[in-house]
Amino acid sequence: MEEIVNQNGAVTEQLDAATDAEIDMRLVRENHRSETVGEMTVDDPRMICRNVDVYYGDKQAIFNVSLDIGKNQVIAMIGPSGCGKSTFLRCLNRMNDTIDICRVTGVIKMDNQDIYDSRLDVVSLRASVGMVFQKPNPFPKSIFDNVAYGPRIHGLSDSDTHLNEIIERSLHKAGLWDEVKDRLDQPGTGLSGGQQQRLCIARAIAVSPEVILMDEPCSALDPIATAKIEELIDELRENYTIAIVTHSMQQAARVSQRTAYFHLGKLIEVGETDQIFTAPRHKLTEDYITGRFG
Amino acid sequence: MQFSTLILVLLCFMVLAYYLGRRRSLNLVSGRVRDLHSLPSYYGMQTALWCGIPALLLFVIWVSFEGAVMTGLVVEGLPSEIQNLPVERLNLVLNDIRNLAQGNIVSRTVDETMQKASDHYASLKKISHTALFVATLALATMGGLWARQSITHDQRARNRVEKAINFFLVSSSSLAVFTTIGIVLSVLFEAIRFFQQIPITAFIFGLEWSPQTAIRADQVGSSGVFGAIPLFAGTFLITLIAMVVAVPIGLMSAIYMAEYASKKFRDLAKPILEVLAGIPTVVYGFFAALTVAPFFRDMGASLGLSVSSESALAAGVVMGIMIIPFVSSLSDDVINAVPQSMRDGSYGLGATRSETIRQVIMPAALPGIVGGVLLAVSRAIGETMIVVMAAGLSANLTANPLEAVTTVTVQIVTLLVGDQEFDSAKTLAAFALALVLFVITLALNMIALYIVRKYREQYE
Amino acid sequence: MNNLQQHNDTMARVQQGLNQRYRNEKRFRRVGLSAIMSGLIFVSFLFITIFANGYTAFQQTYLKLDVVFDPALIAPLGMTDPDILSAANYGGLVKAAMREMFPSVTSRREKKTLYKLVSTGAVYQLREMVMLDPALIGTKKSVWLVADDDVDMLIKEHIDLNAVESDRRIKNNQLEWIRLLQKNGRVEKRFNSTFFTAGDSREPELSGIKGAVYGSFFTLLICLAIAFPVGVAAAVYLEEFASKNRWTDLIEVNINNLAAVPSIVFGLLGLAVFINFFGLPRSVPLVGGLVLALMTLPTIIIASRAALKSVPPSIREAALGVGASPMQTVTHHVLPLAMPGMLTGTIIGMAQALGETAPLLMIGMVAFIVDIPGGPFDPSAVLPVQVYLWADSPERAFVERTSAAIMVLLAFLISMNLLAVWLRKKFERRW
Structure with missing residues (x-):
């Protein structure tokens, strides 16, 4: 108990510099509910989430989650199915907006601005927080058009040559260029599963986001394709902040610097990946890591 | 009794x-x-x-x-x-x-x-x-x-009774096949008799349609002319007008229903649109003849245009209205069949709704929508009562929607309603027209159903 | 930091285009909304037109005349034998009453136009009165008689009095007489019961929809008696028993295609097979019902199959597991569970059949039939065909009757559809 109090004290302190009084009031009011163990905060956060609750209709799916996403870091979210990790991830670029009955409360800040603020534009938010989905979902268009989709809708290119440049660069970064450079005009759906997923990553990169959210990006792929994607994630870390949801603990251990463990909609424990996997502090985390349930 | x-x-x-x-x-x-x-x-x-x-x-x-x-x-x-x-x-x-x-x-x-x-x-x-x-x-x-x-x-009474029931089941389901055969045979036989009197080329390529054969041999103009091109052209013109009305409105309604409308709005508007689909065509025909045609005529008159009171425009527009719910419900199905992951992919990149719809959903749904539109075309071609009541009888070969044209179905009705002798070319012509109608709609349906099925398989 | 620069550049560009994109978004949304709205406007416009044209048909103008039941005209020898009474000259009574009311009308031509104010149906009205009560003979009585349709139209203000007299159905002298009658309180609009109790007629004021409603009823009865069992049987076979082979594939293709074959083609099938080949009579509900049954079969089969599909396989396994034969499984368990869905599909198919006109034209159900049919073997019209026939009639009074008949037709259709919706809601079951 004592540790939790300390923890919350630290959170409040951390936030003081960056937030207004209103958020403080919320924090004070709801402190007693946070049960998270570990370091919720980091020194150089890219996104700050405080007291996030998510409701689907009357049903609450996420309970009071507070978490920082560190800059140029990979944070992995793990936990048994239905624990709310994907739901939480989708809050970070407001993908939950597309679900009518979904309601999000609490604060999620990026660049010192609440992303759920009505003044903030969801289109530009999603341009800076990209997303890669569980199942590869290339559009039924050519490979070129798939990658060009984002730059085109956002009007990012001045000319055809500029657009070509963006696409080549994105495909390079996604490690797909050499495989597809001769067949850019062929449909993206004709690629293999792993290639499709890298195409989706290239598509996300093409709008040069700062944060990339990945929702179990390898769950539909075979081990070799998975290895390629993991390699790619490690390379991307240099330039991007990445949040990845995964059901594979090995993957979390391989690609991430920080790990957050979710259970029944609550953030149970968060910390350095090494620490979580070697010395979990919470009983539930330990049970999950050691495979007692999942 | x-x-x-x-x-x-x-x-x-x-x-x-x-x-x-x-x-x-x-x-x-x-x-x-x-x-x-x-x-x-x-x-x-x-x-x-x-x-x-x-x-x-x-x-x-x-x-x-x-x-x-x-x-x-x-x-x-x-x-x-x-x-x-x-x-x-x-x-x-x-x-x-x-x-x-x-x-x-x-x-x-x-x-x-x-x-x-x-x-x-x-x-x-x-x-x-x-x-x-x-x-x-x-x-x-x-x-x-x-x-x-x-x-x-x-x-073994149970087995016998079940055998009898089974026989009933099999023959009931085979009735569909026999109906098709019946249609083909009944239309084909009379059509062949017609083509024995009138060469098939004269029928298909002839530019003049005037089926009035004289009852007595000594009457003037005793031989009818059976060139069906004006009928095909008229049918095509009215169908085209109907599609110009129905496809944009039906498609945009479906898009709005599927992507924008709140549940409440959808629950209210959808049944009302479906009411349009349940109204008998004879009511549309009456509506076209009583209200729409005079409206177009008066409007044309005020603009200095001469609009026939049986203009192709009036019949076509009303037929379009009739087909709106048909197009919209088919498109609705097709749009809903586009997987959510496509939408997610697009929204995840920061696309707005309309961008997602126009650049992702529409291309993905296109085959299905084309199939639906083909079905709608086939329906418009076969539609009878609206054109019987609102379109003309004279077979003009014209592309002007303000003039009166006639259609295949109108001619079938005019030729067959009333006293008929079953060996005059006039009566048999109706069966030849019906054969054409049946073949065209059948082909359209086959193509449309094939496209829609392929489309569904793609996303299953 | 290369990436950060790029990102900032991106965000700047995104911000730049944002307004334009939201404008496009709004415009697109508006286009969608206006598409739906135009659909809704069409519906309401159609209903308003029909209603505005039709509601007056439920009233009919009557004229009050003082009729002298002159024995010299109807029972000259004092005989009240029904045969003589029914053949008597009641027209003379009406004419006499009219002459008495307008003694100033003397010329033959004027008298003729005067007599035209009263419907020819007035004669039957008087005859019925006398037949019912022969004691009336020799007395004088004020009687409300059906007015002619032109008078009716005038009273309902459907006649443009600014038009030139020769273009009008009501001439100036007739107008004068009617105004006089009105002043004396001898003109009244009453509920038009004829509309619901009479068959078709050449005279609008004497025409009604009873014949057509009966015809529709018998036609639907035949259609239902055939299409429902056959449709359900076909669906059961295809969904529960049929193995996948060429024949069942052929059946499936045929059902899907028949669902989209133009209805008029079914009419030609009926004409060629039922009338020309089997020699069944024309214009009878029996043939109409057969044709419509063939036409609605695909609808019923498709709906019934969907209903059968929604019954979970576990129910079948449970029944088979306790030793029921496949047929027993279907009749005892699957069919009852699928029945609401099948009924819903059937009602929708019947609604479709009720509104269908074109195939019935082909089998001769457009004949002018005055008698009210007593069964499926009597010649009759059906409601939509009655609409078509009246819509073709030139008299202005038939416009309102057509609209009124449409209102009745739509009332039937809407209640059938509501019934289907109610059934679906009531028995909807999620497994």
Whole structure:
């Protein structure tokens, strides 16, 4: 108990510099509910989430989650199915907006601005927080058009040559260029599963986001394709902040610097990946890591 | 009315047979159901079937051929100078005899031969009906009694009844095939007879349509001209106008319903749009003729245009309105079949709704929508009442929507409604047109259904 | 930091285009909404037109005349034998009453136009009165008689009085007489019961929809008696028993295609097969019902199959597991569970059949039939065909009757659809 109090004290302190009084009031009011163990905060956060609750209709799916996403870091979210990790991830670029009955409360800040603020534009938010989905979902268009989709809708290119440049660069970064450079005009759906997923990553990169959210990006792929994607994630870390949801603990251990463990909609424990996997502090985390349930 | 009574009596017989059969099976084993091969009700059903089916078959066959046989007998009884009349004249005489026998108004003065023939007809009819009654009920009784007598305790009644039911199931489902065959044959035969009189090239490539053949040979303009191009052009024009109205409105409604509308709005608006689909076409036809056509005419007049009061525009627009819900519900299905992951992918990149719809959903749904539009086209081509009531009869070869044109279906109706002789080119032309109509709509449906099925498989 | 620059550049560009994109978004949304709205406007416009044209048909103008039941005209020898009474000259009574009311009308031509104010149906009205009560003979009585349709139209203000007299159905002298009658309180609009109790007629004021409603009823009865069992049987076979082979594939293709074959083609099938080949009579509900049954079969089969599909396989396994035969499984368990869905599909199919016109034209159900049919073997019209026939008639009074008949037709259709919706809601079951 004592540790939790300390923890919350630290959170409040951390936030003081960056937030207004209103958020403080919320924090004070709801402190007693946070049960998270570990370091919720980091020194150089890219996104700050405080007291996030998510409701689907009357049903609450996420309970009071507070978490920082560190800059140029990979944070992995793990936990048994239905624990709310994907739901939480989708809050970070407001993908939950597309679900009518979904309601999000609490604060999620990026660049010192609440992303759920009505003044903030969801289109530009999603341009800076990209997303890669569980199942590869290339559009039924050519490979070129798939990658060009984002730059085109956002009007990012001045000319055809500029657009070509963006696409080549994105495909390079996604490690797909050499495989597809001769067949850019062929449909993206004709690629293999792993290639499709890298195409989706290239598509996300093409709008040069700062944060990339990945929702179990390898769950539909075979081990070799998975290895390629993991390699790619490690390379991307240099330039991007990445949040990845995964059901594979090995993957979390391989690609991430920080790990957050979710259970029944609550953030149970968060910390350095090494620490979580070697010395979990919470009983539930330990049970999950050691495979007692999942 | 007599026939209905007979059927009712027969049904009563069947119920009776059911109970008799059931009771006998129980009596055989003195009430111990275990000793029977099947449940007693199956023995009852078996008896009822033996009672009803043969009798019903007899009834149907009798009624189907009664007319032909009686006509033959009556004709034989007529004086030879009437017998030797040409077929169509003879038919008119026969019609009068029938009408006279039924006590209806007759188109000619009743002379003695007519009266005699009609009495003959009436008496034949009476005999036939009485015989039918007696024969059917006798057969039912015999069938039922025989089946009851043949019941034994180890008779496989359930299997037999199930076999009979199975036969009914198979033949019911095969009816669809026979209907198609029936359509093809009935249309094809008459069409071939038509093409024996009018060369097929003249029909398909002819530019003039004027089917009025003279009834008497000495009348002027006795030979009709059967060039169907003006009809095809008119049908095409009206269909085109209908599609111009229905496709954008139907498609945009579907998009709005599927992507924008709140649940409340959808629950309210969707049934109202579906009401449009349930309104009989004759109502649309009336609406077109009474309201829309005069409206266009007056509007044209105020703009200094001469708009025919049976303009293709009015018929086409109203037909378009009729087809809106058809297009919209088909597109709605198709749009909803586009997987959510496509939308997510697009929204995840920061696309707005309209960008997602136009650049991701529409391309993905295009094949399905094309299939739906083809079905709508086929429907517009085959639509009858709106054009019968609102489009013209004169076969103008024009692309001007403000003029009156005629369509294939309008001509079929005009040629076949009213008195008809079944060997004039005029009547047979209707079947040739129907053949064209059937082939075109069939082809469109096949293509559309194929496209839609392929589309569905893609996302399953 | 290369990436950060790029990102900032991106965000700047995104911000730049944002307004334009939201404008496009709004415009697109508006286009969608206006598409739906135009659909809704069409519906309401259609209903308003029909209603505005039709509601007046439920009233009919009557004229009050003082009729002298002159024995010299109807029972000259004092005989009240029904045969004589029914053949008597009631027209003379009406004419006499009219002459008495307008003694100033003397010329033959004027008298003729005067008599035209009263419907020809007035004669039957008087005859019925006398037949019912022969004691009336010799007395004088005020009687409300059906007015002619032109008078009716005038009273309902459907006649443009600014038009030139020769273009008008009501002439100036007739107008004068009617105004006079009105002043004396001898003109009244009453509920038009004829509309619901009479068959078709050439005279609008005497025409009604009873014949057509009966015809529709018998036609639907035949259609239902055939299409429902056959449709359900076909669906059961295809969904529960059929093995996948060429024949069943052929059946499936045929069902899907028949669902989209133009209805008029079914009419030609009926004409060629039922009338020309089997020699069944024209214009009878029996043939109409057969044709419509073939037409609605695909609808019923498709709906019934969907209903059968929604019954979970576990139910079948449970029944088969306790030793029921496949047929028993279907009849005892699957069919009852699928029945609401099948009924819903059937009702929708019947609604479709009720509104269908084109195939019935082909089998001669457009004949002018005055008598009210007593069964499926009597010649008759059906409601939509009655609409078509009246819509073709030139008299202005038939416009309102057509609209009124449409209102009745739509009332039937809407209640059938509501019934289907109610059934679906009531028995909807999620497994």
